[in-house]
Amino acid sequence: MSVLIKNATLLSGKKADILLQEGKISKIRPSVSASAEERIDASGLLALPGFVNTHTHCAMAILRGLAEDLRMEDWLSAVRKKEKNLSFAQVRAGALLACVEMLKSGITCFSDMYFHMDAVASAVQQTGIRAVLGYGMVDLGEPGLRKKELAETKRFVKKWHQKAEGRISCAVAPHSVYLCSAELLKQSFHLSKEFGLRLHIHLSETRKEVFDCLKMTGKRPAFYLESLGFLGPSMVAAHCGWLSKEEVRVLARHGVSASLCPVSNMKLATGATAPLPEMQEFGMNVSLGTDGAASNNSLSMFDTMKLLGLAQKNSRWDASIAPAHYILSAATEGGANALGIKSGRLQEGLLADLILIDMRAPNLLPWHNFQSNIIYCAHPGNVRHVFVDGKHLVQDGRLAFIDEEKIKDEFISQASSLQG
Numbered sequence: 383m384s385v386l387i388k389n390a391t392l393l394s395g396k397k398a399d400i401l402l403q404e405g406k407i408s409k410i411r412p413s414v415s416a417s418a419e420e421r422i423d424a425s426g427l428l429a430l431p432g433f434v435n436t437h438t439h440c441a442m443a444i445l446r447g448l449a450e451d452l453r454m455e456d457w458l459s460a461v462r463k464k465e466k467n468l469s470f471a472q473v474r475a476g477a478l479l480a481c482v483e484m485l486k487s488g489i490t491c492f493s494d495m496y497f498h499m500d501a502v503a504s505a506v507q508q509t510g511i512r513a514v515l516g517y518g519m520v521d522l523g524e525p526g527l528r529k530k531e532l533a534e535t536k537r538f539v540k541k542w543h544q545k546a547e548g549r550i551s552c553a554v555a556p557h558s559v560y561l562c563s564a565e566l567l568k569q570s571f572h573l574s575k576e577f578g579l580r581l582h583i584h585l586s587e588t589r590k591e592v593f594d595c596l597k598m599t600g601k602r603p604a605f606y607l608e609s610l611g612f613l614g615p616s617m618v619a620a621h622c623g624w625l626s627k628e629e630v631r632v633l634a635r636h637g638v639s640a641s642l643c644p645v646s647n648m649k650l651a652t653g654a655t656a657p658l659p660e661m662q663e664f665g666m667n668v669s670l671g672t673d674g675a676a677s678n679n680s681l682s683m684f685d686t687m688k689l690l691g692l693a694q695k696n697s698r699w700d701a702s703i704a705p706a707h708y709i710l711s712a713a714t715e716g717g718a719n720a721l722g723i724k725s726g727r728l729q730e731g732l733l734a735d736l737i738l739i740d741m742r743a744p745n746l747l748p749w750h751n752f753q754s755n756i757i758y759c760a761h762p763g764n765v766r767h768v769f770v771d772g773k774h775l776v777q778d779g780r781l782a783f784i785d786e787e788k789i790k791d792e793f794i795s796q797a798s799s800l801q802g
């Protein structure tokens with residue numbers, strides 16, 4: 383499969399032709415003349431690397447709107463009550479709809495942690511998106527449960543790692559320091575090392591988590607994980623809202639990546655704005671996540687980027703914090719680095735995961751500042767074309783290879799039984 387994109391505009395403002403071959407960006411130059419199976423006139427379209435959503439629970443799309451305006455503890459118990467009875471078919475319907483929503487809004491890769499992960503993997507396989515998938519492990523300190531959770535992770539990894547033409551990578555995903563024992567965390571780290579997998583965990587989302595951890599272990603969460611030997615460059619820490627400066631220093635030293643989820647944090651009123659300036663100071667890799675649609679409630683990286691910028695500037699009383707070019711690179715290159723995926727930039731040799739944005743949309747004119755237009759003005763409806771692995775999945779705003787209406791009908795029917 384080869385695609386030649388002619389006359390696209392780059393972030394620099396310059397025009398380029400982009401040749402996609404065998405899943406990679408094979409040429410990106412002012413002018414490329416090559417024969418290709420598909421040719422696209424990208425005049426008036428801005429080419430960007432696809433967005434990488436490094437923390438979500440995509441199947442939670444089916445719970446969207448079911449736990450609104452609740453305090454965090456009430457939100458959690460409402461969500462858990464629904465999750466207890468979620469069927470495989472409901473998780474599959476939720477994951478499929480979420481993949482549709484993400485693709486159409488320019489997300490080419492996401493990292494997920496949930497249960498019934500076979501359903502999520504099959505949604506990834508069917509829709510053509512790229513993903514890093516981990517079964518969310520919780521042992522609550524029970525050895526029997528721990529054994530079962532680790533066995534499920536191993537089974538899932540064996541079945542899905544590097545599957546779907548290599549678009550699925552598996553991760554080891556212990557939920558958090560408060561739902562996982564020290565033993566489970568240690569074994570998770572060893573498993574990720576043994577199989578060369580990403581390690582995905584929630585970290586310092588709430589103040590309660592920090593103080594419970596202090597009470598239980600005498601250490602703040604990042605120091606506790608360090609004492610277990612858990613920290614390393616394969617780790618992606620979701621939220622990171624309540625980290626202290628010293629914790630950021632330690633995480634950065636170990637090469638840990640952060641996945642910041644500002645929309646979810648503000649909606650659940652966790653009260654923290656992640657210490658982004660300190661992360662930059664210590665050179666920590668920063669990426670962005672939407673979190674699940676039960677706490678966001680969209681899966682839009684445009685919202686995530688904008689609210690990250692606003693929250694950071696507002697919380698430090700300093701509008702020079704979190705400049706647009708930095709936020710855009712966190713949403714693309716930072717995400718690819720966090721997940722160990724060779725994408726996130728428009729560069730020859732990297733994966734052909736990219737998007738084309740309508741430069742003539744009224745909300746985007748004029749183009750005085752490309753980066754801030756994307757962060758503060760753009761919305762998912764501005765995404766016209768999406769390529770993953772060199773395949774032209776979204777064509778002029780429509781999914782080319784899957785029946786979106788069928789996915790929505792099935793989703794609506796599966797969601798209807800969750801009300802009440």
Ligand SMILES: [Zn+2]
Pocket residue numbers: 437438439584620673674
């Ligand atoms: Zn989460």
